[in-house]
Amino acid sequence: MADNITFFTNVVKVYPFEQNIGFVLSLGMVVFALTALLLTLLSSRFTTKPILIVLLIVSSLTNYFMQSYHVIIDDEMIRNVIQTNIAESSDLLTPALLFYFVFLGLLPAYLVYKAPITYRSVKTEAWAKIKTVLAMLLIIGASLFFYSKYYTSFFREHKPLRFTVNPLYWIYSSGKYIHLTYLNVPVKLKQIGTDAKIPPHTPPKLVVMVVGEAARSDHFSLNGYHRETNPELSQRDIINFDHMYSCGTATAQSVPCMFSVYTRKEYSYQKGRSTENVLDVLKHTGNVAILWRDNNSDSKGVAARIGETDYRTPKHNTICTEGECRDIGMLVGLEQFIQNHPKKDILIVLHQMGNHGPAYYKRYTHDFKKFTPVCKSSQLQECSRDEIVNAYDNALRYTDHFLSKTIDLLKHYDGTYQTAMLYMSDHGESLGENGIYLHGLPYFMAPDAQRHIGALFWFGKSLRKSAKVTSLEKHRHEHFSQDYLFHTLLGLFDVNTTVYNPKLDMLGK
Numbered sequence: 240m241a242d243n244i245t246f247f248t249n250v251v252k253v254y255p256f257e258q259n260i261g262f263v264l265s266l267g268m269v270v271f272a273l274t275a276l277l278l279t280l281l282s283s284r285f286t287t288k289p290i291l292i293v294l295l296i297v298s299s300l301t302n303y304f305m306q307s308y309h310v311i312i313d314d315e316m317i318r319n320v321i322q323t324n325i326a327e328s329s330d331l332l333t334p335a336l337l338f339y340f341v342f343l344g345l346l347p348a349y350l351v352y353k354a355p356i357t358y359r360s361v362k363t364e365a366w367a368k369i370k371t372v373l374a375m376l377l378i379i380g381a382s383l384f385f386y387s388k389y390y391t392s393f394f395r396e397h398k399p400l401r402f403t404v405n406p407l408y409w410i411y412s413s414g415k416y417i418h419l420t421y422l423n424v425p426v427k428l429k430q431i432g433t434d435a436k437i438p439p440h441t442p443p444k445l446v447v448m449v450v451g452e453a454a455r456s457d458h459f460s461l462n463g464y465h466r467e468t469n470p471e472l473s474q475r476d477i478i479n480f481d482h483m484y485s486c487g488t489a490t491a492q493s494v495p496c497m498f499s500v501y502t503r504k505e506y507s508y509q510k511g512r513s514t515e516n517v518l519d520v521l522k523h524t525g526n527v528a529i530l531w532r533d534n535n536s537d538s539k540g541v542a543a544r545i546g547e548t549d550y551r552t553p554k555h556n557t558i559c560t561e562g563e564c565r566d567i568g569m570l571v572g573l574e575q576f577i578q579n580h581p582k583k584d585i586l587i588v589l590h591q592m593g594n595h596g597p598a599y600y601k602r603y604t605h606d607f608k609k610f611t612p613v614c615k616s617s618q619l620q621e622c623s624r625d626e627i628v629n630a631y632d633n634a635l636r637y638t639d640h641f642l643s644k645t646i647d648l649l650k651h652y653d654g655t656y657q658t659a660m661l662y663m664s665d666h667g668e669s670l671g672e673n674g675i676y677l678h679g680l681p682y683f684m685a686p687d688a689q690r691h692i693g694a695l696f697w698f699g700k701s702l703r704k705s706a707k708v709t710s711l712e713k714h715r716h717e718h719f720s721q722d723y724l725f726h727t728l729l730g731l732f733d734v735n736t737t738v739y740n741p742k743l744d745m746l747g748k
């Protein structure tokens with residue numbers, strides 16, 4: 240029950256305890272009965288202890304994360320956790336987490352381990368089980384009957400409350416994750432845009448696509464934020480988009496979705512996995528050399544057929560300072576790649592570490608520490624909101640610098656290539672509004688901060704003069720989303736293919 244603090248705190252917010260004492264107690268009984276029912280059905284001489292131990296340990300952790308960061312452990316979150324590397328997760332290891340882990344997880348688990356359990360004959364055990372199951376069903380049935388009005392509203396109006404029931408919801412989510420990921424593995428990759436062609440042109444194109452991390456739109460001074468977070472970009476001739484929305488609220492969701500042919504409404508993890516993306520279509524033209532450099536976790540399968548280079552360690556990244564390999568290190572040696580692919584169009588994708596939380600203070604070098612004091616802990620609840628926001632804004636200034644340096648690099652090629660840089664964050668970030676931190680809430684209930692993202696384009700001299708770009712300039716305040724990226728990239732490279740939809744090309748407006 241102690242692992243359900245988040246759930247009951249949320250319940251009492253919706254149903255004040257004094258007026259709803261009966262319902263809240265009955266809800267407690269239902270959660271207890273459901274858990275007992277599940278355990279009774281799963282338990283046997285050989286399974287009882289291992290199952291209880293795993294449940295206690297995992298639930299103590301989910302309890303901590305739900306309480307500290309107000310996140311929800313659904314199948315997308317499990318995918319995030321599993322696809323996240325140790326270096327990133329180590330930011331989350333805090334003394335408080337250890338406390339939850341030891342006192343609500345390890346210690347009870349140890350007691351379970353040591354507890355003597357006497358098993359009776361199979362017949363007695365089976366009878367006892369049937370009795371327990373019946374009793375639990377009776378409790379659930381009676382509660383639903385006597386408080387039916389409450390439960391209808393509970394299930395219909397307050398869906399999100401269910402997401403915090405420990406351990407039932409994370410067990411359900413794990414099942415969903417395993418089902419989606421392993422049991423439903425697509426047998427065949429669906430090829431798309433195999434007819435893709437690019438008409439002959441000179442000079443060739445050189446495009447850098449920067450995939451940002453957790454950069455929320457309203458903290459860009461380009462979008463009217465009161466602090467100077469874009470001192471360098473505001474000196475470059477960029478086109479900024481102030482109404483750009485993400486496909487998901489987490490990296491594992493947004494990154495494959497933004498490169499996929501599917502819109503947010505059509506997209507699913509399986510569809511994304513089993514269908515080629517815009518990089519594959521560009522590859523089918525036979526005319527575009529593609530490079531993916533990753534300083535985040537990885538490409539989430541987007542570069543599966545292209546290949547990617549890891550920039551999180553000094554092995555490839557030559558700019559690692561103050562314990563972190565910097566985004567700017569991804570720019571080193573790009574000249575070599577460009578030289579090696581003469582006369583071809585080039586697309587370079589740079590996947591940033593950006594504003595990856597909760598340790599925002601690690602995401603920039605000391606010369607970007609402009610807003611102080613900063614939160615120097617991964618336990619965000621220990622810091623004041625101002626300290627968290629200060630660290631976040633400093634990290635955003637570092638991205639401002641990185642993007643400006645990327646533009647400066649492209650400027651060197653302005654005579655020999657048609658150059659462009661596209662920047663789009665994967666999702667936004669909550670910074671403590673209503674007690675919510677980080678990101679990853681289910682899309683329908685996620686606050687704007689997690690979905691409204693930073694995005695901007697820059698074009699070199701020749702493209703800047705084109706009709707497409709002059710027209711795009713007029714549309715920069717319109718509502719756009721990651722649904723547009725697939726077709727905008729095809730439009731930018733002038734690809735002719737049946738999968739191209741001009742309505743979702745930002746440059747075709």
Ligand SMILES: [Zn+2]
Binds near residue numbers: 452453489490491
């Ligand atoms: Zn992300």
